[in-house]
Amino acid sequence: MxxxxxxxxxxxxxxxxxxxxxxxxxxxxxxxxxxxxxxxxxxxxxxxxxxxxxxxxxxxxxxxxxxxxxxxxxxxxxxxxxxxxxxxxxxxxxxxxxxxxxxxxxxxxxxxxxxxxxxxxxxxxxxxxxxxxxxxxxxxxxxxxxxxxxxxxxxxxxxxxxxxxxxxxxxxxxxxxxxxxxxxxxxxxxxxxxxxxxxxxxxxPETPVFLLRRKDDSGAENLLKQLRTFDADVAAECAILKQELLDESRRESISIFSILQAPDLRYQFLVAALAMNAMQLGGTQAIAMYSNAMLLTAGVNSAYVTFVTMALNGQIIIAFPIFYLLEKRHGTKRVFVLGIVIASAGVLSFTIANALQVTAPWMSNLAIAGIVVMMFGMVVGPILTLHSLITELTTSSTRPTVVFFSNSMFWIIGAITSTVFPYSFASFGAYAYVPFVVICFAYIPFGIFFIPETHRRTNQQIQLSIRRKSSLHVSEVFAISKRFKHRESERSDLGDI
Incomplete structure (x- = not known):
């Protein structure tokens, strides 16, 4: 299909x-x-x-x-x-x-x-x-x-x-x-x-989900026939969408409060929101809007700085075929993690080289290479998986709310970065990139352990994995809390002795 x-x-x-x-x-x-x-x-x-x-x-x-x-x-x-x-x-x-x-x-x-x-x-x-x-x-x-x-x-x-x-x-x-x-x-x-x-x-046309919400089942099924290839099981797909919308109605209103109260939906929201905001928290907004100034301080000749900026963003022409092959074979989660690993190495190199080029001018070449690697990693991973990963992690019932708040966070973080970065960069120079380094490296274990596998899995299987992970992490929190209380109790007993 x-x-x-x-x-x-x-x-x-x-x-x-x-x-x-x-x-x-x-x-x-x-x-x-x-x-x-x-x-x-x-x-x-x-x-x-x-x-x-x-x-x-x-x-x-x-x-x-x-x-x-x-x-x-x-x-x-x-x-x-x-x-x-x-x-x-x-x-x-x-x-x-x-x-x-x-x-x-x-x-x-x-x-x-x-x-x-x-x-x-x-x-x-x-x-x-x-x-x-x-x-x-x-x-x-x-x-x-x-x-x-x-x-x-x-x-x-x-x-x-x-x-x-x-x-x-x-x-x-x-x-x-x-x-x-x-x-x-x-x-x-x-x-x-x-x-x-x-x-x-x-x-x-309108979307099939919108027609189903309007109780136009026949219209949604006829539209799906136009939107799918001839071998598609339209009735089965329509039934899945209706079931998701039925789950939505049973939950009454999938508000942010409802999502935060249910452990599995809360986990789904947090993972999706963090995955969507990886590029913003990793500093991509600052690089995109102020790359010319950053590259000038990294040693790029002013006559060529715009062309380097174009090359940074033009990497997607090379990255997309790589992403397509990797995504098809390994899925969006693994591509996301790979991109974060590459970006982390790049932003670390860029930050160190930028700080040291005052005493070692040759480091400017490493700084330029670092920002190129950083942007390539962001493109292959968080940028190209930005919409697909959050879509795979959510359902028709939760997607509007999750997308709304994740998208709001995305732009709020970007707005704060675009406003504050010129001043922090003017005050701290290369050290203004340190938060981006820390965040990029923190995203590596997040991607590996917290994001569920999505490759060749149905939405039901993904949601089952989310429920298991949410239960596991809640259990771990309680276990850590229990061990902490036990140790405190032992220390108290020793103090009494």
């Missing part, structure tokens, strides 16, 4: 436009930072008749960058409310309308009004569209694709984000659109990405 060509079209038209919004807006200001800084200075001077202070310029530039991710937080927090009122399909249309409006505010309005405030607000609105689209695309693909190929069909989203990020970084170069007078065209590009989805809207 597999996805039909029509299903693949639905998956791609859902993922590609949203992915290009994610990527183009992510790295454009990284390369075009000098042009944006000039715009801020000129706008301030024309309005107040004086140059802004260096600290204020840095603040406005940081806000222009980080507003994108803070908008993502708002978008992520709005997904649940939006899905309660609209279908996933119509929610995605709202996302693209917000994106087009955001581009108008951040590009032509900001440029012609000479308003860096409008630039910051527009970037925030673009972030709202990114936060909505990031979660909605995951939900739609999970509710549309055949379960056995979710790992593969969720991964193109991350590939397209990386490719579009490379495009954004390249176009933001000072010899391209990253110069005064042309940056407005650079920030307009994400708006073009929304047009294909709006054009294809009439040919995009």
């Amino acid at each position: 597999g996805n039909s060509r029509y299903c693949i079209f639905v998956l791609l038209i859902t993922q590609l436009p949203t992915a290009f919004i994610q990527g183009l807006s992510l790295l454009s200001l990284n390369s075009a930072a000098p042009a944006i800084e000039s715009f801020i200075i000129e706008s301030h001077q024309s309005r107040y008749g004086s140059l802004p202070s260096e600290s204020n310029t840095m603040l406005y530039l940081t806000l222009a960058q980080s507003a994108l991710v803070w908008g993502c937080v708002v978008g992520a927090l709005s997904v649940s409310s939006l899905l309660r009122k609209l279908s996933p399909k119509n929610s995605m249309v709202i996302t693209h309308v917000v994106n087009i409006t955001a581009v108008i505010v951040s590009a032509p309005v900001a440029y012609f009004a000479a308003s860096y405030e409008s630039l910051i607000v527009g970037r925030f609105m673009t972030g709202v569209a990114r936060g909505l689209g990031f979660a909605l695309s995951m939900v739609i693909v999970a509710e549309t694709s055949v379960r056995s190929r979710l790992g593969f069909f969720q991964s193109p989203f991350q590939v397209c984000i990386a490719i579009s990020a490379v495009l954004g970084a390249g176009l933001g170069h000072s010899e391209a659109l990253g110069q005064p007078g042309l940056w407005v065209w650079l920030l307009s590009l994400p708006g073009i990405s929304s047009i294909p989805y709006i054009i294809a809207y009439r040919w995009i």
